Amino acid sequence: MNDRTPAAPPVLGVRDVTVRFAGLTALDGVSFTVVPGSVHALIGPNGAGKSTCFNVLSGLCRPAAGTVTLGGTELTRLAPHRIAALGVARTFQNIVTTQGTVADNLMLGRHALSRAGFAASALRLPRAVREQREHLDRVREIAGLTGLGQHLGSPVALLSYGDRKRVELARALCLEPRVLLLDEPVAGMNAAERARMAEVIGDLRAELGLSIVLVEHDMGLVMRLADDVTVLDFGRPIAHGTPDEVRQDPEVLRAYLGADVQAEDAA
Amino acid sequence: MSDRLLDGLTSRRAGIALLAVTLCLPPFYLDAFWLRIGLFSMAAAIGAVGLALLTGTAGQLSLGHAFFLAVGAYGYVWLAGEPGPGLPPGLAALLAVLLAGAAGGLFSPVAGRVRGIYLGIATLALVFLGHHVLLTADSVTGGFNGRSVPPLTLGGFTFGAGDPELTVLGVPFGAEERLWFLGLALFAFTWFTARGLLRGRPGRALAALRDSETAAGVMGVDVARHRSAAFVVSSLYAGLAGVLLALAFRRVVPDYFSLALSVDYLAMIVIGGLGSVAGATAGAVFVTALPLLMTRYADQLPLVTAPGSAEGFVGPTEAARYLYGAAIVLVLLYAPDGLHGIVRRARDRVRLRRPRTPGTDPVTSPPQPAAAARSKEHTP
Numbered sequence A: 001m002n003d004r005t006p007a008a009p010p011v012l013g014v015r016d017v018t019v020r021f022a023g024l025t026a027l028d029g030v031s032f033t034v035v036p037g038s039v040h041a042l043i044g045p046n047g048a049g050k051s052t053c054f055n056v057l058s059g060l061c062r063p064a065a066g067t068v069t070l071g072g073t074e075l076t077r078l079a080p081h082r083i084a085a086l087g088v089a090r091t092f093q094n095i096v097t098t099q100g101t102v103a104d105n106l107m108l109g110r111h112a113l114s115r116a117g118f119a120a121s122a123l124r125l126p127r128a129v130r131e132q133r134e135h136l137d138r139v140r141e142i143a144g145l146t147g148l149g150q151h152l153g154s155p156v157a158l159l160s161y162g163d164r165k166r167v168e169l170a171r172a173l174c175l176e177p178r179v180l181l182l183d184e185p186v187a188g189m190n191a192a193e194r195a196r197m198a199e200v201i202g203d204l205r206a207e208l209g210l211s212i213v214l215v216e217h218d219m220g221l222v223m224r225l226a227d228d229v230t231v232l233d234f235g236r237p238i239a240h241g242t243p244d245e246v247r248q249d250p251e252v253l254r255a256y257l258g259a260d261v262q263a264e265d266a267a
Numbered sequence B: 001m002s003d004r005l006l007d008g009l010t011s012r013r014a015g016i017a018l019l020a021v022t023l024c025l026p027p028f029y030l031d032a033f034w035l036r037i038g039l040f041s042m043a044a045a046i047g048a049v050g051l052a053l054l055t056g057t058a059g060q061l062s063l064g065h066a067f068f069l070a071v072g073a074y075g076y077v078w079l080a081g082e083p084g085p086g087l088p089p090g091l092a093a094l095l096a097v098l099l100a101g102a103a104g105g106l107f108s109p110v111a112g113r114v115r116g117i118y119l120g121i122a123t124l125a126l127v128f129l130g131h132h133v134l135l136t137a138d139s140v141t142g143g144f145n146g147r148s149v150p151p152l153t154l155g156g157f158t159f160g161a162g163d164p165e166l167t168v169l170g171v172p173f174g175a176e177e178r179l180w181f182l183g184l185a186l187f188a189f190t191w192f193t194a195r196g197l198l199r200g201r202p203g204r205a206l207a208a209l210r211d212s213e214t215a216a217g218v219m220g221v222d223v224a225r226h227r228s229a230a231f232v233v234s235s236l237y238a239g240l241a242g243v244l245l246a247l248a249f250r251r252v253v254p255d256y257f258s259l260a261l262s263v264d265y266l267a268m269i270v271i272g273g274l275g276s277v278a279g280a281t282a283g284a285v286f287v288t289a290l291p292l293l294m295t296r297y298a299d300q301l302p303l304v305t306a307p308g309s310a311e312g313f314v315g316p317t318e319a320a321r322y323l324y325g326a327a328i329v330l331v332l333l334y335a336p337d338g339l340h341g342i343v344r345r346a347r348d349r350v351r352l353r354r355p356r357t358p359g360t361d362p363v364t365s366p367p368q369p370a371a372a373a374r375s376k377e378h379t380p
Helices: A050-057 A080-085 A102-109 A118-122 A126-145 A161-173 A191-208 A219-225 A243-247 A250-257 A260-266 B002-024 B032-057 B065-080 B089-113 B116-136 B175-199 B201-211 B213-218 B223-249 B259-272 B277-296 B316-334 B338-353
Strands: A012-021 A024-034 A039-043 A065-070 A088-090 A179-183 A211-215 A228-233 A236-241
Touching: A012 A050, A024 A039, A024 A050, A024 A065, A024 A228, A024 A236, A039 A050, A039 A219, A050 A088, A050 A179, A050 A211, A080 A088, A080 B213, A088 A161, A102 A126, A102 A161, A102 B201, A118 A126, A118 B175, A118 B201, A118 B223, A126 A161, A126 A191, A126 B201, A161 A179, A161 A191, A191 A211, A191 A219, A211 A219, A219 A243, A228 A243, A228 A250, A236 A243, A236 A250, B002 B175, B032 B065, B032 B175, B032 B201, B032 B223, B032 B259, B032 B277, B065 B089, B065 B116, B065 B223, B065 B259, B089 B116, B089 B223, B116 B259, B175 B201, B175 B223, B175 B277, B201 B213, B201 B223, B213 B223, B259 B277, B259 B316, B259 B338, B277 B316, B277 B338
Parallel strands: A039 A211, A039 A228, A088 A179, A179 A211
Antiparallel strands: A012 A024, A012 A065, A228 A236
């Protein structure tokens, strides 16, 4: 029932991934490795290719060249639902939830871990009923972990923006992921909500030991949570390293602040 | 708290038992006219539940429901009749339902490729194709005049006018009385299975498809498989409805299974409220019973003439069409979530007045129906 793997999650490796959209090169030879159990941040100015990179990782977008591997498995040719079944979960930049209650959404997150098919559910076979009950228990736990416990029966549409963002996170966690992809988890949140979300993400990593890949514009959050940072600019990786190394990289400053930063520094 | 939960469960059971008893009473008190209305409503409800699953829950627009109803109806007539294999009627009914499901499965590669309004147009082609085949394949379908429907026999009991003669509590049980109970059993089966589907894993996956296919895939839902499964399941229900309709009509004709029938089914699920079993049922009863009642009571309505008379303003059939056209517009304007939504909101209001009862199970609520005006969320 409890599908959490006690062993460390497998290595997520991205090798020379290139994505082109009708002449536009969205990603150009991007490589990085997500160390098991670490938080790896992907940053860059708008249009740098961060979300495209996530779409490649979760199978929504096929790269023109390059490979993505999880442990020994290549993800590049797999359909999204197969990648999900391998334990790669993601959230979206703009909230994507299904109508219904929070519990409905979280139970949807357990789709890949449950078996009940059309016939078993239609006839309400004991096996399907029992499965649903067991998964609901785990959903309650995860809702508690993400602070959604008291909202479990509320329709998602009635929740605040911050709470809906957390529904997405909780739903991703319901997959019992080994790798969690978070696309701007605190975008549009106020300071209090951001702090709470940062806390939750920190806890997750400590308690569940999963690898997290994070796309975020909030540098404070990135610097606080990330172990490694990869910086993209116009689809090209321009820097790698710890948050401190990246912060001082002249290329990164140039990409973020404009070309004449270096000139001013030199002056 | 568990006491209260138990109380809730007991009162729920009692409610269902009471409803079941009430639904068994009409054959003892009402004449054939009312029983026929009930029978057609039950058949329509079964078909509407199928379409509600496909269009309301899974978000795939289908104008081809009449085609799958026809496959069920004609499938039964051909399999059980002469000319045809002349199978035992019970087996023929089962095979006809499966045949409709198979037809849905054959169409599902198309359904897997086109979306939204384009899918609607593609399914429209099915209706025209089906109608043409029904008219021309004389040896199977009987052509323009259709075929008479062999009565259903199960274990020596005929759902028809005699054999064996049957009188229950002083009421002679003819075809309508017997078919009423058959319809009731099939409808109960539909209700039970469809609600199980909607509240279980497949229902959640289908609702996820409707709201965002990309997100559903990322959450582990096999998009292509579920899109075709929705078509197959919907067609199975349509086939079952088709068999019951054929039995109720006693004669199947091609003109009944036209585009207008598909549109009627869409009207049912919109009026009832997209994506819910209870809503589809309510919509089916409304759309089915209205024209029949209008025809019967035409002479007592202002501006409506009795059928057959030349002068006057509108005939009863037209009047019924106007009325349910108006009903659709009113529902879309004032209650986009349909009759089911109106009932739910009224119930919520009552519940708010009373103190809240804790311990209600959040997952037993089926996926919420899509409001008609709701657009899909954009996903990267």
